[in-house]
Amino acid sequence: MSAVMITRKLRKWEKLPGKNTFCCDGRVMMARQKGIFYLTLFLIIGTCSLFFAFECPYLAVHLSPAIPVFAVLLFLFVIAMLLRTSFSDPGVLPRALPEEANFIEMEIEAANGSVPSGQRPPPRIRNVQINNQIVKLKYCYTCKIFRPPRASHCSICDNCVDRFDHHCPWVGNCVGKRNYRYFYLFTLTLSLLTIYIFAFNIVHVVMRSVDQGFLSTLKETPGTVLEVLVCFFTLWSMVGLTGFHTYLISLNQTTNEDIKGSWSGKNRGQNPYSHKNIVKNCCEVLCGPTYPSVLDRRGLMQEDSPTAANSEGPCSFDNLVAQTVKTTAPLIPNEHTPDDVKPSIAAEKSSAPKDDPPLAAKLPPLASPETDAETSIVKNQ
Amino acid sequence: MDIRCFTVLIFCPTQFHNLQELRHSASLANKVFIQRDYSEGTTCRFQTKFPSELESRIELTLFEETVKTLNNFYAEAEKIGGQSYLEGCLACATAYLIFLCMETRYEKVLKKIAKYIQEQNEKIYAPRGLLITDPIERGMRVIEISIYEDRGSSGSSSGSSSVSGSTAR
Numbered sequence: 001m002s003a004v005m006i007t008r009k010l011r012k013w014e015k016l017p018g019k020n021t022f023c024c025d026g027r028v029m030m031a032r033q034k035g036i037f038y039l040t041l042f043l044i045i046g047t048c049s050l051f052f053a054f055e056c057p058y059l060a061v062h063l064s065p066a067i068p069v070f071a072v073l074l075f076l077f078v079i080a081m082l083l084r085t086s087f088s089d090p091g092v093l094p095r096a097l098p099e100e101a102n103f104i105e106m107e108i109e110a111a112n113g114s115v116p117s118g119q120r121p122p123p124r125i126r127n128v129q130i131n132n133q134i135v136k137l138k139y140c141y142t143c144k145i146f147r148p149p150r151a152s153h154c155s156i157c158d159n160c161v162d163r164f165d166h167h168c169p170w171v172g173n174c175v176g177k178r179n180y181r182y183f184y185l186f187t188l189t190l191s192l193l194t195i196y197i198f199a200f201n202i203v204h205v206v207m208r209s210v211d212q213g214f215l216s217t218l219k220e221t222p223g224t225v226l227e228v229l230v231c232f233f234t235l236w237s238m239v240g241l242t243g244f245h246t247y248l249i250s251l252n253q254t255t256n257e258d259i260k261g262s263w264s265g266k267n268r269g270q271n272p273y274s275h276k277n278i279v280k281n282c283c284e285v286l287c288g289p290t291y292p293s294v295l296d297r298r299g300l301m302q303e304d305s306p307t308a309a310n311s312e313g314p315c316s317f318d319n320l321v322a323q324t325v326k327t328t329a330p331l332i333p334n335e336h337t338p339d340d341v342k343p344s345i346a347a348e349k350s351s352a353p354k355d356d357p358p359l360a361a362k363l364p365p366l367a368s369p370e371t372d373a374e375t376s377i378v379k380n381q
Numbered sequence: 382m383d384i385r386c387f388t389v390l391i392f393c394p395t396q397f398h399n400l401q402e403l404r405h406s407a408s409l410a411n412k413v414f415i416q417r418d419y420s421e422g423t424t425c426r427f428q429t430k431f432p433s434e435l436e437s438r439i440e441l442t443l444f445e446e447t448v449k450t451l452n453n454f455y456a457e458a459e460k461i462g463g464q465s466y467l468e469g470c471l472a473c474a475t476a477y478l479i480f481l482c483m484e485t486r487y488e489k490v491l492k493k494i495a496k497y498i499q500e501q502n503e504k505i506y507a508p509r510g511l512l513i514t515d516p517i518e519r520g521m522r523v524i525e526i527s528i529y530e531d532r533g534s535s536g537s538s539s540g541s542s543s544v545s546g547s548t549a550r
Contacts, residue, residue: 076476077476080476080477080478081476081477084477093520093522094519094520096522097519099412099525100412100414100519100522100523100525103412103413103414104414128419128420129419129420130419130420130421130422130423131420131421131422135419137419145522148417148419148423148522149419149423150423163423182477185473272422273422273423283461283466284461286469287461287465287466287469287470288459288461288465288469289458289459289460289461289465289485289486289487290468290469290472290480290485290487291487292485292487292488292491292517294517294520294521296518
């Protein structure tokens with residue numbers, strides 16, 4: 001009896017490229033750095049626990065029991081939206097398989113013609129017309145695809161994401177087509193929750209101080225001070241962020257497009273994705289269809305990965321294709337984010353006209369603009 | 382996969398009745414990729430331009446019919462109207478927990494699409510030595526059509542420039 005190798009059937013998420021982490025056997029998908037996400041969870045759960053422990057008993061008795069009930073519902077909704085944003089696939093585009101990458105390469109070569117040796121080849125850009133507006137589709141060297149319009153490559157997660165908004169460290173994930181509405185609802189309801197807790201803290205302190213005096217109130221409910229501090233700072237940033245995203249939604253723009261100034265300045269009013277109607281734009285973003293994930297994280301890996309030694313009898317066509325790819329595919333320099341691009345991107349960011357609310361500056365960098373290799377090519381030319 | 386192929390070969394020895402059989406008794410010559418059509422925005426649509434590699438394999442009308450039907454399916458899935466608003470609002474009211482037990486409209490349409498592609502493959506494409514891959518398996522970026530050469534006809538060169546390129550080395 002020959003030695004038997006115990007081969008566990010792998011699920012596709014185990015072999016996905018990119019820098020994501022997966023949990024619960026592929027059901028949960030997040031970025032690698034989750035520290036700030038845990039901080040977000042801690043702040044929300046901690047502050048709400050203090051509220052339920054210190055303020056709610058008093059308010060339920062002296063004002064109305066509906067107050068803690070509504071707070072619980074709001075808290076649960078916030079947590080649900082946060083987890084939904086953090087754990088779901090933002091709309092990652094899978095990388096091109098070798099045959100597709102090869103096909104695109106051949107198309108590019110045919111389009112460019114022959115480039116004299118020593119000369120840099122032209123940047124890989126495809127022009128498409130969307131609603132009578134020319135939009136340039138860039139080629140992603142990492143994923144080997146021409147990115148669909150509004151897609152962008154997240155350098156932190158190393159994935160192309162459809163309708164890329166930004167990479168949010170607070171939720172520990174990218175925000176893209178599939179989870180933008182959960183992100184927006186999270187910011188909206190968290191603002192409401194913060195305002196709610198802040199307001200009822202004030203009410204509670206005032207009501208108790210009337211009976212007992214201000215200092216003894218603070219001594220009896222020490223959590224109040226902490227809550228008020230956290231809520232005060234959170235409130236301004238969350239309300240500002242919600243306002244900013246409401247503005248973006250009404251114009252049907254992404255944070256990425258806003259930062260790059262794609263449809264502002266001299267291009268104002270030319271956004272081809274906008275319905276030119278605020279209500280329609282809001283409805284499309286918030287009540288549009290729920291897009292499926294194209295990643296198939298939980299599918300089982302096919303066992304037909306061939307090698308020359310294994311293929312016997314009927315020639316495995318994957319083997320054939322693998323051979324053709326090796327011999328005919330030109331060598332594509334796999335340009336990962338070069339370091340010299342980052343300062344130039346930062347310079348571009350600071351000089352671009354922005355009308356963000358000034359409070360957004362207090363937050364750690366929310367938007368991480370994708371740094372794609374061909375930007376350096378375009379800049380260097 | 383191999384055991385199934387073996388079983389199929391016993392029962393249907395010669396013709397391309399079965400898609401599994403197509404894969405294992407013919408060799409893959411080339412793949413054609415139908416790209417997305419972004420002229421109407423970011424909604425999912427594929428170009429109906431007829432690729433030159435398929436000219437000798439399938440009629441233009443059949444190909445266009447397939448792509449147009451797929452485009453219609455995707456348009457139906459992504460339609461923003463009364464039903465999508467209702468689904469969105471209901472889901473929001475339940476904090477999106479309802480999706481744990483209910484299938485979204487998009488998922489229902491994707492199932493219809495999978496069935497349609499299977500049917501098209503069996504009736505129209507496999508007899509002509511072609512195979513359509515569901516776009517969702519390619520990230521909804523392309524419709525991949527694989528062109529197979531019958532193993533019996535050796536040295537056939539239609540659409541197999543890449544194959545001859547490798548054998549020449």
